Structure formats: structure tokens, C-alpha cells
Amino acid sequence: xxxxxxxxxxxxxxxxxxxxxxxxxxxxxxxxxxxxxxxxxxxxxxxxxxxxxxxxxxxxxxxxxxxxxxxxxxxxxxxxxxxxxxxxxxxxxxxxxxxxxxxxxxxxxxxxxxxxxxxxxxxxxxxxxxxxxxxxxxxxxxxxxxxxxxxxxxxxxxxxxxxxxxxxxxxxxxxxxxxxxxxxxxxxxxxxxxxxxxxxxxxxxxxxxxxxxxxxxxxxxxxxxxxxxxxxxxxxxxxxxxxxxxxx
Amino acid sequence: xxxxxxxxxxxxxxxxxxxxxxxxxxxxxxxxxxxxxxxxxxxxxxxxxxxxxxxxxxxxxxxxxxxxxxxxxxxxxxxxxxxxxx
Numbered sequence: 001x002x003x004x005x006x007x008x009x010x011x012x013x014x015x016x017x018x019x020x021x022x023x024x025x026x027x028x029x030x031x032x033x034x035x036x037x038x039x040x041x042x043x044x045x046x047x048x049x050x051x052x053x054x055x056x057x058x059x060x061x062x063x064x065x066x067x068x069x070x071x072x073x074x075x076x077x078x079x080x081x082x083x084x085x086x087x088x089x090x091x092x093x094x095x096x097x098x099x100x101x102x103x104x105x106x107x108x109x110x111x112x113x114x115x116x117x118x119x120x121x122x123x124x125x126x127x128x129x130x131x132x133x134x135x136x137x138x139x140x141x142x143x144x145x146x147x148x149x150x151x152x153x154x155x156x157x158x159x160x161x162x163x164x165x166x167x168x169x170x171x172x173x174x175x176x177x178x179x180x181x182x183x184x185x186x187x188x189x190x191x192x193x194x195x196x197x198x199x200x201x202x203x204x205x206x207x208x209x210x211x212x213x214x215x216x217x218x219x220x221x222x223x224x225x226x227x228x229x230x231x232x233x234x235x236x237x238x239x240x241x242x243x244x245x246x247x248x
Numbered sequence: 249x250x251x252x253x254x255x256x257x258x259x260x261x262x263x264x265x266x267x268x269x270x271x272x273x274x275x276x277x278x279x280x281x282x283x284x285x286x287x288x289x290x291x292x293x294x295x296x297x298x299x300x301x302x303x304x305x306x307x308x309x310x311x312x313x314x315x316x317x318x319x320x321x322x323x324x325x326x327x328x329x330x331x332x333x334x
Binding site: 050052055056059060063064067068081082084085088089092093140141142144147155156157158161162163164165168176179180183184187198202203205208223226227230231233234237238 | 256257258259261262264265266269271287288289290292293295296297299300301302303304305306307308309310311312313316317319320321323324325327328
């Protein structure tokens with residue numbers, strides 16, 4: 001049978017607190033705070049009405065983020081898809097127990113990471129969040145050789161001017177495709193925890209609060225991981241855009 | 249350009265995310281902005297980070313294979329059938 005279902009109180013993204021109606025056959029809700037969003041409540045009611053469309057909407061809405069997160073745990077795309085499928089089965093089974101004390105999204109992603117962890121352990125893979133490995137404390141955003149050393153009053157300032165990059169606005173679609181591939185590869189090369197955080201924040205557009213809730217990270221650690229990930233991707237783009245590296 | 253602020257470029261690059269996430273305490277934010285006003289290269293650096301964020305946001309979304317999606321929608325029917333009979 002599935003994972004123990006997460007059951008934690010936290011503030012929902014957007015901060016809206018909506019009383020969640022007790023499920024049929026369950027005991028009445030207590031006076032605790034509930035954090036499902038209004039949209040969650042609508043979706044849950046639809047699911048309980050056998051609304052297949054609502055389920056399809058939910059599956060499609062979260063597919064991209066779920067696949068990316070699952071992919072950081074398991075070996076192949078095929079297994080990641082299975083993890084996503086198993087997660088949805090666990091979500092359906094657990095639906096009557098969902099108390100609305102977290103947002104639906106947070107709850108789904110907690111189940112996803114548990115499912116992916118179990119699968120990764122079975123595959124003999126290291127689990128990204130086994131302990132929150134932030135990496136070396138002294139990881140620098142920019143290589144120290146890029147700054148002046150010594151004791152002058154310019155020490156710690158840029159040693160050589162930075163180049164401006166080409167405009168990345170939507171009109172510049174031509175360079176966009178190769179650049180996107182470059183970014184995807186840079187993200188794949190990141191340590192897994194950084195990869196998950198930058199994926200959810202910058203590709204999937206989650207808020208900091210949502211990432212902290214779903215991954216059980218502190219705000220400070222989430223920001224540190226995001227900082228390191230963005231710094232590394234910037235470095236990779238710099239090498240590519242400024243031509244110091246051939247596109248392979 | 250003279251080193252007129254007490255924050256170095258090397259220090260500033262470590263604070264960029266805190267700055268963009270609006271998590272710097274007021275005094276630190278002012279030091280950060282004073283440095284930016286005095287340093288073209290750091291302004292370029294912050295712009296590059298913002299470009300990185302925008303371009304990362306343009307990475308194509310993933311989607312489930314049609315087979316996996318179909319399997320899930322069938323599972324939903326089974327789940328409903330189970331719920332009704334149970």
C-alpha cells in the first residue's frame with residue numbers, strides 16, 4: 001500500500017484560508033485552520049462528483065513539474081512517468097483523507113516525493129533529500145579569479161568588464177531555441193537539490209513559499225539553493241553567449 | 249570609477265538572490281543599491297541574472313506521454329467504480 005500521507009498545517013500559497021467541507025462519512029472538522037485554496041475546493045468537489053474532466057485538468061496542470069521532480073530521483077523518463085502515475089493513484093486513494101490543511105498542490109507533491117524516494121531507493125539511487133545537502137559552505141557564485149586581488153582599494157572588484165548579453169525579449173526567438181537547450185543542459189548538470197529548486201521556481205513558476213512547503217525546506221535554504229543554481233546557470237550561459245565555448 | 253562603496257563586487261554577487269527576492273534588510277539593500285549605482289559591471293551582472301531567470305522560464309514544459317495519461321484517466325474511472333461499490 002502507499003506512503004503515509006502527509007498531514008501538516010501550513011499557510012497556503014496566496015495566503016487564502018478557506019474552510020474545507022468535511023467529507024461524507026468523516027468526522028466533522030475541528031476548529032483548526034484550513035489552507036486549501038478556493039480553486040482546490042472547487043476541484044475536490046468536482047473529483048468527488050466523478051468529474052473526469054476535473055481530474056484531467058489537474059493531471060495536465062501538474063504534469064510538467066511532477067515529471068521534472070520525479071526525474072531528479074529516478075533513472076529514466078519511463079520510471080518518472082510511472083512515479084507520476086503511482087502518485088495520482090495514491091492521491092485518488094487518499095482523497096477522502098485530504099483535510100485541506102495544506103494546499104492540494106503541496107499535498108500532491110509531498111506524495112510525489114515520497115513515491116519517488118521509495119522508487120529511487122529500490123533502484124539503489126541516492127535520494128536528493130536524504131539529508132538536505134546544501135553543498136560546500138564556500139561555494140562561490142562567481143569564480144574568484146574574476147575579481148581583483150591584493151590590497152588595493154579595488155580588491156574584490158571586477159578584474160575585467162562584464163559583457164552585456166543580447167536582448168532576450170520574445171522578439172529574439174531565433175537565438176531562443178539553442179539557448180533554451182543550453183539552459184536545460186546546465187540545469188541537468190546541477191546537484192539534484194538545486195535542480196529541483198530552480199526547476200520549480202524558474203521553469204514552473206512556483207512561489208518560494210510553495211517550494212518550501214512541498215519540499216519541506218526552510219526559506220533560507222530554499223533561497224541559498226536557488227542562488228547557487230541561478231549562479232551556475234548564469235555562468236554556463238555566459239560561456240555560451242560570449243562564445244568562449246563551442247556549442248557541441 | 250572609484251571604489252566608493254563599502255561593498256565589493258565579489259560580495260555583491262553573493263547577495264543578488266536575496267536582493268531580487270526582497271529579503272535584504274533595509275540597510276543592506278541600500279548598500280547593495282549604492283554599489284549598483286556606482287558600478288556598471290555589477291549592473292550588467294544583475295541584468296544577466298535577470299535574463300537567466302527569464303530565459304529559464306522559457307524552457308519548454310514537459311508533458312506526460314499519451315499512454316500514461318490514458319492509463320491515469322482509466323484509473324480514475326476504476327477509482328469511481330470502486331468508490332461507488334465500496
